Amino acid sequence: MSWRADILTLFPEAFPGPLGLSLAGRALAEGRWALGATDIRGFALDRHRSVDDTPAGGGPGMVMRADVLARAIDAVSPEGDPRPRLLMSPRGLPLTQERVREFAAGPGVLVVCGRFEGVDQRLIEARALEEVSIGDYVLSGGEIAAMALLDACVRLIPGVMGNAESGTEESFASGLLEYPQYTRPQLFEDRPIPDILTSGDHGKVAAWRRAEAERLTKDRRPDLYEIYRRGKA
Ligand code: SAH
Secondary structure, three states, rough: OEEEEEEEOOOOHOHHHHHHHHHHHHHOOOOOOEEOOOOHHHHHOOOOOEEEEEEOOOOOOOEEEEHHHHHHHHHHHOOOOOEEEEEEEEEEEOOOOHHHHHHHHHHHEEEEOOOOOOOHHHHHHHHOOOOEEOOOOOOOOHHHHHHHHHHHHHHHOOOOOOOOOOOOOOOOOOOOOOOOOOOOOOOEOOOOOOHHHHHHOHHHHHHHHHHHHHHHHHHHHHHHHHHHHHHHH
């Protein structure tokens, strides 16, 4: 059984979108992972196929209905489905590479994409949805957030990424941001590639990269650097 993502959305035509390209797209075509995008509107209960209604207590916008969403979730992920059920939401815990690794190591994910002002709180509780944010800013819908999450997961599935090592060296893997990368030409607008990288001395290259990764992390992400420093001590 391959890793499977099921997306609940009002815009199923948005998928696979960019996930159909490059490594993720090839792996999808090869069956290394599977993707289902289900239209929430198909589970509406009335003639008008309504999926949202005005917020209780007043205020702007519309809220996605608990009853319609529950029917959609139960159809796609019946009881006993071992996959985590996620709701893309700016109120969630920000997604981390560690959580991505956990999702990728499991059987897959169910992802609910919000629209409008969000979803009825009772649905979140009744279906035990884990709210996941992709950052401290507000998107107009959960689809792009779901794609970001899926892209991060899928590239960790065995056999998806060309070079298995690039996953262990990159940003966050060691608690540090990645060192700067260079490639030919040797000289670009009077800027040479740092000598050490072309010296052929692997020990020196590794030490330089580690020092650069530490410098960048300390500069840009003192929060990450502090955790890294404490872990080393
Ligand atoms: N009124 C809500 C925002 C709704 S935005 C609030 O203030 O919290 C509409 C939908 O876009 C959300 O339901 C969610 O699915 C998605 N979304 C918006 N920003 C997001 C983010 N940073 N991370 C993940 N999903 C997000």
